[in-house]
Amino acid sequence: MNAAYRQLTIFQALMTGHLVKKTELANQFHVSPRVIQRDFSQIRQFITEQHLLYQLSYRRQLGGYQLITTQDSVSKQTILILIKIALASRALTRPEMTQTINGLLALISPEDQAEIQPIIKNERFYYQPVHHGRSLRQMVWQLSRYITQKQSITITYTRQRGEFVTRTILPEAIIFSEYYFYVIAYNPRYHQNLFYRVDRIRDLKTTQQVITRTRAERVEEGAMRQFLQYMQPGKKITLQFKFWGIPEAALDRFPTAKITTRYPDEQAVLITTSTFDTGAKMWLLSQGANVQVVAPHDFATEIQQELTRMLARYQS
Structure with missing residues (x-):
């Protein structure tokens, strides 16, 4: 030798x-x-x-x-947290999740890997991805490149009830929320930014069509996250609601929320926040008797009407 x-x-x-x-x-x-x-x-x-x-x-x-x-390294604690978050997301197919976890583990020493493996063993064994069954890593990467290149694309998209449509859009941001990846894209046909679930994009190709937007129409995904619930944009409102649940649960759901009044005798608080109405409505209805919408008045009326329709389901 x-x-x-x-x-x-x-x-x-x-x-x-x-x-x-x-x-x-x-x-x-x-x-x-x-x-x-x-x-x-x-x-x-x-x-x-x-x-x-x-x-x-x-x-x-x-x-x-x-x-x-000699460089800043990723600690085993950080790797464990990232793996836990990835598993909880359920966003990737089982093969993609295996590749992702193995890739993260490869960033640390074999000794640290051996320490983490038994901690995640049970969760890896019982991991259950969401039901669409589509591999998304390459699609998310491809869309991200089009965003940085400001490249417009034409997609074939499956709508909620299975209908296929073709849309020419300018992708502007990728956001992950509630188990799914979304691309926020400007649609010149409707002159607004719309949300497309990445797993529902069946085909995409670049196009020579130039799509321009005004400054007001551009997306700032970091700021948008402050107001989005369940990836449902709707109309932006200043919402006030009385809450009898754990205050942190509401404050965490609405990043701009503040407690403006406390009611110690009722063990309740009044919370004020800026948000989009559609997603906010979904969350508020999930809280049952722990919540009462105070303002805007028309939004409170809309909640009351929805509750009446819900009750009718059980009375029929």
């Missing part, structure tokens, strides 16, 4: 997180410890010349050498 092959073998062991010991390597390759020390010097020189983000370090307590990264 020549020196180059030996040094590559040692470097590979270091790159995969192993602790290497001079005496053990000397015995493995049938050379003297001094030769292995020269190999370490060559590896250090290679790391320096190639500007690699590693440092060959001697771990005195362990009695061997390891590669230590």
Whole structure:
């Protein structure tokens, strides 16, 4: 075995997180410890010349050498949190979720991987994706590139009841919410930004059609998230509602919400927020008797009418 092959073998062991010991390597390759020390010097020189983000370090307590990264690394705690969030999303098919988790785990050492594996084992085994069954990673990446390129596209889209339609749009943002990825896109036919679920896009292709928008029509997805519920835009309103539930549940649902009045005797609060009415209505109805809409008056009336229709379902 020549020196180059030996040094590559040692470097590979270091790159995969192993602790290497001079005496053990000397015995493995049938050379003297001094030769292995020269190999370490060559590896250090290679790391320096190639500007690699590693440092060959001697771990005195362990009695061997390891590669230590010199860049900000992702901690095992961060990787665990990201995997937990990914599993809870249910957004990816099982093969895509496996690839995603394996990719995240590959960012940390084998020792840290071994520590995380038993923590996520049960959730991985019982992972159940949403029912559309479509692989989305490539589609989301492709749409994201069109957004940065300001490229208009023509899509074949499946509407809620299975009807296929063709739309030419300018994709502007990708948002994930409530199990699904959405692309927010400007539709020149309707002169507004609309939401398209990515898993319902059956085909897409670029188009030469130039789509222009006014400044007011452009999307700022970060700001829009402050007002969106269940990816239902609707009409923007200033909403006030009395709430008997846990206040944090409402404040977390509406990012711009504030408690404006407290009612200690009733164990209730008055919450004021800016939001879109359609998604807000869906959440408010899910809270049952814990909520009472105060304003706007016409929105409160709309909630009352919906509750009357709900009650009629059980009386018929």
